[in-house]
Amino acid sequence: MADLHLVILAAGKGTRMKSALPKVLHRVGGVPMIEHVIATAKRLQPRSITVVIGHHADALEAALSKHQGLTFVVQEPQLGTAHALLTTESALRHASGTMIMLSGDVPLLTVNTLQALLSRHESTGAAVTVLTAVVNDPTGYGRIVRAGQKIARIVEHRDATEEERRIQEVNSGIYAFAVEGLFDALKDIAAENAQREYYLPDVVALYRSRGRTVETLIANHVDELRGINSRVELAATSRIVRDRKNADLMASGVTLDDPQTTYIDPDVSIGADTIIHPGVSLEGRTTIGAGCEIHSGVRIVDSRIGDRVVVHNHCVINDSSLESDSAVGPFAHLRGGAVVGEHARVGNFVELKKTALGAGSKAMHLAYLGDAQIGAKVNVGAGTITCNYDGVNKNQTTIEDGAFIGSDSQLVAPVTIGKGAYVGSGTTVREDVPPGALAVSGGKQRNLEGWVDKKRKRS
Ligand code: UD1
Ligand code: CA
Numbered sequence: 001m002a003d004l005h006l007v008i009l010a011a012g013k014g015t016r017m018k019s020a021l022p023k024v025l026h027r028v029g030g031v032p033m034i035e036h037v038i039a040t041a042k043r044l045q046p047r048s049i050t051v052v053i054g055h056h057a058d059a060l061e062a063a064l065s066k067h068q069g070l071t072f073v074v075q076e077p078q079l080g081t082a083h084a085l086l087t088t089e090s091a092l093r094h095a096s097g098t099m100i101m102l103s104g105d106v107p108l109l110t111v112n113t114l115q116a117l118l119s120r121h122e123s124t125g126a127a128v129t130v131l132t133a134v135v136n137d138p139t140g141y142g143r144i145v146r147a148g149q150k151i152a153r154i155v156e157h158r159d160a161t162e163e164e165r166r167i168q169e170v171n172s173g174i175y176a177f178a179v180e181g182l183f184d185a186l187k188d189i190a191a192e193n194a195q196r197e198y199y200l201p202d203v204v205a206l207y208r209s210r211g212r213t214v215e216t217l218i219a220n221h222v223d224e225l226r227g228i229n230s231r232v233e234l235a236a237t238s239r240i241v242r243d244r245k246n247a248d249l250m251a252s253g254v255t256l257d258d259p260q261t262t263y264i265d266p267d268v269s270i271g272a273d274t275i276i277h278p279g280v281s282l283e284g285r286t287t288i289g290a291g292c293e294i295h296s297g298v299r300i301v302d303s304r305i306g307d308r309v310v311v312h313n314h315c316v317i318n319d320s321s322l323e324s325d326s327a328v329g330p331f332a333h334l335r336g337g338a339v340v341g342e343h344a345r346v347g348n349f350v351e352l353k354k355t356a357l358g359a360g361s362k363a364m365h366l367a368y369l370g371d372a373q374i375g376a377k378v379n380v381g382a383g384t385i386t387c388n389y390d391g392v393n394k395n396q397t398t399i400e401d402g403a404f405i406g407s408d409s410q411l412v413a414p415v416t417i418g419k420g421a422y423v424g425s426g427t428t429v430r431e432d433v434p435p436g437a438l439a440v441s442g443g444k445q446r447n448l449e450g451w452v453d454k455k456r457k458r459s
Contacts, residue, residue, distance in 0.1 A: 002096070002097030002098050002122065003047050003095065003096055003097030003098070004044060004045075004046040004047060004097060004098050004099075004100065004118070005046055005047055005048045005049075005050070005092060005095050005097070005098070005099045005100075005179065006041045006044065006046040006048065006049045006050070006099070006100050006101075006102065007049075007050045007051075007052065007085065007088050007092075007099055007100070007101045007102070008034070008037055008038065008041060008049065008050070008051045008052070008101075008102045008103070008104050009052050009081060009084050009085070009101065009102070009103050009104060010022070010024045010034055010051055010052060010053055010060060010103075010104030010105075011052045011053050011054030011055060011057075011074075011075040011078050011084050011087075012054070012055060012078055012084075012105075013055040013078065014055070014105070014229070016229045016230045017229070017230065017231060017234075018231075021056075021059075022055060022056040022059055022060050022063075023104075023105060023228070023229075024037075024060065024104035024105055025059070025060065025063055026228075026234055027238070028107045028108075028228070028234065028237050028238050028241055029237075029238050029240075029241025029242050029245065029265065029266060030238075030241075030263070030264075030265035030266065030283055030284075031265065031266055032063065033104065033105060033107040033228060033234075033237075034051075034060075034064070034104040034107075036107035036108070036241075037102050037103070037104055037106065037107055037109070038051075038064070038067060038070070040102070040109055040110065040111050040114065041102060043111040044100070044111060044114060044115070044118075046100075047095070047097075048069075048071060048091075048092070048095070049069065049070050049071065050070075050071045050072075050073060050088045050091050050092065051064065051070055051071070051072050051073075051104075052073055052074075052075050052084045052085070052087055052088060053072055053073070053074055053075070054074060054075040054076050054077075054078045054084075055078060057072075057074050057076075071091050073087045073088055073090075073091050074087070075087040079191070079197060079198050080191065080195070080197030080198035080199055080200070081173070081197075081198070081199060081200035081201075082186050082189045082198035082199055082200040082202065082203065083186075083197070083198040084200075085101060085182075085186055085200055086183060086186045086187065086198075089183045092179065092183075095179050096179055096180065097178075097179060098118065098121060098122065098176055098177065098178065098179065099176070099177045099178075099179050099182065100114060100117070100118065100174070100175070100176050100177075101174065101175050101176075101177065101200075102174055103173045103174065103227060105227050105228045105229065106172065106173060106174065106225060106226065106227050106228075107228070107237065107241075108223055108224045108225070108226055108237060108240060108241070109172075109174065109224050109225065110221070110224055113131070113219055113220075113221065113224055114174075116217060117129060117131050117174065117176050117217050118176055120176075120215060120217045121176035121215065121217075124213060124215045125213065126176075126178070126212075126213040126214060126215040127177070127178050127180075127181065127182075127207050127212035127213055127214065128175055128176065128177050128178070128203060128204065128207055128212075128214055128215070129175065129176040129214075129215040129216065129217060130144070130151065130154070130171060130172075130174075130175050130201075130204065130214070130215070130216045130217075131172040131174040131175065131176075131216075131217050131219055131225070132144050132151075132169050132170060132171060132172060132216050132217070132218050132219065133169070133170055133172055133218065133219045133222045133225045134168050134169050134170075134218065134222070135168055135170055135222055136168070138157075138165070138167065138168050138169075138170045139157065140157050140229065141157060141170035141171060141227070142154045142155060142156045142157065142170060142171035142173075142201050143155050143157070143160055143164050143165065143167040143169065143170060143171070144167065144169040144170065144171060144216065145164060145167065146169075150208075150214070151204060151208075151214055151215075151216050152204075152205065152208060153201075153202075153204050153205035153208070154171050154199075154201035154202070154204050154205075155201075156193060156194070156195075156199060156201070158193070158194040158195060159193050159194050169218070170225075171201055172219065172225040172227075173227060174225070175200075181212075185203055185206055185207065185210075186198075186200075186203065188206060189202045189203065189206065190202075223240055226240075241266070242262075242263060242264070243259070245264050245265075245266055245268075246259040246262060246264060247259075249264065249270055252270075252272065253271075253272030253273060254270045254271075254272065254273075254274050254275075254276065255273070255274070255275045255276065256276050257275065257276065257277050257278050258277075258278035258279075261278045261279050261280075262276055262278065262279075262280055263280070263281040263282070263283075264276075264281075264282045265282065265283045265284060265286070267284070267285055268282045268283070268284075268285075268286045268287070268288070269287045269288070270282070270287075270288045270292075271288060271289045271290030271291070271292070271307065272290050272291075273290055273291045274288055274289070274290060274291060274292040274293070274294070275292070275293045275294070276294045277293075277294060277295045277296045277298075278296050279296045279297050280294050280295075280296065280297070280298050280299075280300075281298075281299045281300070282294075282300050283299070283300065283301040283302070284301050284302040285302050286300050286301065286302060286303050286304070286305070287304050287305065288300075288305040288309075289305060289306045289307035289308070289309065289324065290307050290308075291307055291308045292305060292307065292308060292309045292310065292311070293309075293310045293311070294311045295310075295311060295312050295313040295314075295329070295330070296313050296314075297313050297314040298311050298313070298314065298315050298316075298317070298329075299315075299316050299317070300315075300317045300318075301317070301318045301319065302318065302319050303317050303318065303319060303320045303321065303322070303334075304320075304321045304322070305321075305322045306321075306322060306323045306324030306325070306326070306342075307324040307325070308324055308325050309322045309323075309324065309325065309326050309327065309328075310327040310328075311327075311328055311329055312327070312328065312329030312330040312332075313329060313330040313331070314329065314330050314331050315328055315329040315330065315331065315332045315333070315334070316332075316333050316334070316335075317332075317333075317334045317335075317338075318334065318335040318336070319335060319336060319337055319338075320334040320335060320336075320337065320338040320339065320340075320352070321338070321339045321340070322334075322339075322340045323339070323340060323341050323342040323344070323359070324342055325342050325343045326340045326341065326342060326343060326344045326345065326346075327345050327346070328340060328345075328346040328347075328350075329346070329347070329348065330348050331348045331349050332346050332347070332348065332349075332350050332351070332352075333350075333351040333352070334346070334351075334352045335351075335352070335353050336353045336354040337354050338352035338353060338354065338355050338356075338357075339355075339356040339357070340352070340357050341356070341357055341358045341359035341360070341361065341376065342359045342360070343359055343360045344357045344358065344359060344360060344361045344362065345361075345362045345363075345364065346362075346363055346364075347362075347363065347364030347365050348364075348365060348366070349365065349366045349367075350363050350364070350365070350366065350367045350368075350369070351367070351368050351369070351370075352369050352370075353368075353369070353370040353371070354370060354371050354372075355369045355370060355371065355372040355373075355374065355386075356372075356373055356374060357369070357374045357378075357380075358374055358375040358376035358377070358378060358401065359376045359377075360376055360377045361374055361375070361376060361377060361378040361379070361380070362378075362379050362380065363380035363384070364380075364382070365381075365382035365383070366382050366383050367380055367381075367382070367383065367384045367385065368384075368385045368386060369384070369386050369397075370386050370388040370389075370394070371386065371388040371394050371395065371396050371397065371413065372386050372388070372396070372397040372398070372399065372411075372413075373396065373397070373398045373399070374398075374399045375399060375400045375401035375402070375403070375419070376401045376402070377401060377402050378399050378400075378401065378402065378403050378404070378405070379403075379404045379405065380399075380405045381404075381405050381406050381407035381408070381409065381425065382407040382408070383407050383408040383409075384405050384407070384408070384409050384410075384411070385409075385410050385411070386411050386413055387410050387411065387412045387413060388413045390413075395413035395414040396413055396414050397411050397413045397414070397415055397416075397417075398415075398416040398417070399411075399416075399417045400416070400417060400418050400419040400420075400421070400435065401419050401420070402419060402420040403417045403418070403419065403420060403421050403422070403423070404421075404422045404423070405417065405423045406422070406423050406424050406425035406426070406427065407425045407426070408425055408426045409423050409424075409425065409426065409427045409428070409429060410427075410428045410429065411423075411429045412428065412429060412430045415429055415430070415431070415432055415433075416432045416433070417429065417432075417433045417439075418432070418433055418434045418435030418436065418437065419435040419436070420435055420436050421433045421434065421435055421436060421437050421438070421439065422437070422438045422439070423438075423439045424438060424439065424440035424441075426441075426442060427439055427440055427441045427442070428441050428442075429441070
């Protein structure tokens, strides 16, 4: 097999998105659209991957900096797709063999389709092989004009005649090229069209006029070739990605009550017999175990959920862990590395930040627990607050096993509540409480007998 090089075009402005964000960073199924394209490119194991950037080049390069081995070339100004490809000439000057060109705005393409394109291209020895598709609504796409069986040229929608616009075979914008002679040919393409741009599809007519072989591969799965130019297309393409993910999960034994309103990112994993209710978003690198129940209105991001965990309605869980057999919510907020231990229970209107709640412990109502290390079998009463911030530093609260924190207590950190200690209701704890002790604060209660009657008589 010849050497393989990949080029991804992503320099265009994406005018039709009407966005300050580069088009290819808009999310499709929860992931920036160009990440789908890069993932597919990598699976072909090419010698090189070159990304053509231009509009918002810095933002795009920064967003993709986590990838190893990408070469970036800047196209400035952006004079069209042929011009974009020409900017890769210096990066690929020692290249030979085959180059596959992808568009950063065509995210659904699969590696199977690319392999089919590559084998058609290499078995025919063509100078270029165009991936095409026959679609119901070809509006906006370049049309494949054939002379007999052979492709003669590609005409852009804007430049097409009424008759050409009726052609339903369209250009996917994906091609395999022989590197040999490609850059010289690109230099001969003129910008004689409605947009005054250098159109890459013009390479077809050019090669034909020079007697070089031009091939096509008609894709079987039309949806794969969807290009995204507008927010309507973005939403429609996201839907397809979501549907695929949902179908995979259901096939593996996960119940989705209403797949239409369930938003699960591609990298999320879920164990069998877990039930996901409507209106749930599971994002990023979240993993969920088996036999869990996730109720409506829950959002979980980058978190790890064990087995048999129940997340009641309307919880927001970010960067946290819930151990097996725990339950949280409704209306709980977990963030910043919160850990809920096995069989522990977090109730309504409770926030946990950078806090570990030990096995079997409970914080059932209205609490803020931040920067706290809480042991096993601890009871945190309603309205408990860790005062973790002194205006300068975040301070740590430690609550040892079996302690009982009475309702409406403030724990002024740094502070430790010893093993099995009690904190009376309404206590402001400013000093450590020894194990087994009872802490109370505030003055002794006074009852003024008959006070109410006296007050009434006065007024
Ligand atoms: C392009 C094809 C069209 C095809 C369609 C498939 C051309 C002229 N037309 O049209 O035949 O049916 O894709 O989706 O190629 N880009 C650059 N630099 C530029 C211009 C564009 O890098 O100067 C990039 C864009 O960022 C995008 C890709 O090239 O990723 C395609 O450009 P776009 O303007 O979206 O082309 P279409 O009008 O969709
Ligand atoms: Ca496009």
